[in-house]
Amino acid sequence: MxxxxxxxxxxxxxxxxxxxxxxxxxxxxxxxxxxxxxxxxxxxxxxxxxxxxxxxxxxxxxxxxxxxxxxxxxxxxxCSSDKQDICANAAALSKPLYKNGMSFRVKARRTGQHDYTSMELAKEAGSAVWLANEERGPSVNLTDPDLTVYIEVRQNRAYVFSEVVQGPGGMPLATQGRVLGYVNDGRGAAACWMMMKRGCKVIVATDNDDLIRKLRDWDPNIKVVDSVPISEVIDLARKFKVDGVVFGWSLDEFEYYQSQVGEMTLPIFHPLIGMGESDINELIGQFI
Incomplete structure (x- = not known):
């Protein structure tokens, strides 16, 4: 596996x-x-x-x-934390990835007690990678290489890899409260996405199936309820006993829509309110 x-x-x-x-x-x-x-x-x-x-x-x-x-x-x-074992695996990892004339570097970090330093490990693993690809004309570039071999030693185990893929960050879903998200456009969906990133479980009030499909990429178990007029949102939130309500309003829209919501008896969240138009559109395009 x-x-x-x-x-x-x-x-x-x-x-x-x-x-x-x-x-x-x-x-x-x-x-x-x-x-x-x-x-x-x-x-x-x-x-x-x-x-x-x-x-x-x-x-x-x-x-x-x-x-x-x-x-x-x-x-x-x-692999094990044995230095020779690590170097052999670093060399083996690099061979199918290495092309003629490529530059490389080795980055090593450790947790625990070992008979070598991180710098010593990186140096010896770098030599192993060089020798494994010597016929391809390797070169070392410590700032902007074509290939980076990463080594992470944790106690008696070590891990060798060449790629770091970014995740969304934030906090795990369901570690914070439940909120109701009012989604009538991409802005509403983006606001829900931002609350999900902060660990909230979001109940989405919408009739837009396309936006729901996109939010389900991030929470497959997301709960969806039929949309209601904006004046009834607070009543809907009380029905589901949520901790707050989420809107995707911009600062320009805030005063107009707030007057339609009525009395605010629950916390109201506006994740997009401090963002500019281009930033909001970028967020929608990237994640929604």
């Missing part, structure tokens, strides 16, 4: 108890998405990392790209 190393960001800033809850939520969210697609995987938690094994590498990468809480991930080779 192929191994993916998954990195998270804001989760690591929490207290130990909260961190454990967030890590478990992230693991649960990943596992649920695999189950929904009838894919098999194995997931393990370590301090600061999540490890995932699966045979479905392409589908796994697509799932991880759209799982909130993941900052980045890499498909990796796992």
């Amino acid at each position: 192929a191994l993916f190393i998954i990195r998270y960001g804001e989760v690591g800033l929490k207290s130990k108890a909260v961190r454990r809850r967030f890590e478990n939520a992230l693991r649960r969210n990943i596992a649920e998405r695999f189950i929904l697609q009838k894919l098999e995987c194995r997931i393990e938690l370590d301090w600061g990392r999540v490890y995932l094994w699966t045979d479905e590498t392409d589908k796994a990468a697509e799932i991880l790209r759209k799982t909130f809480g993941i900052v980045s991930f890499s498909r990796a080779i796992e």
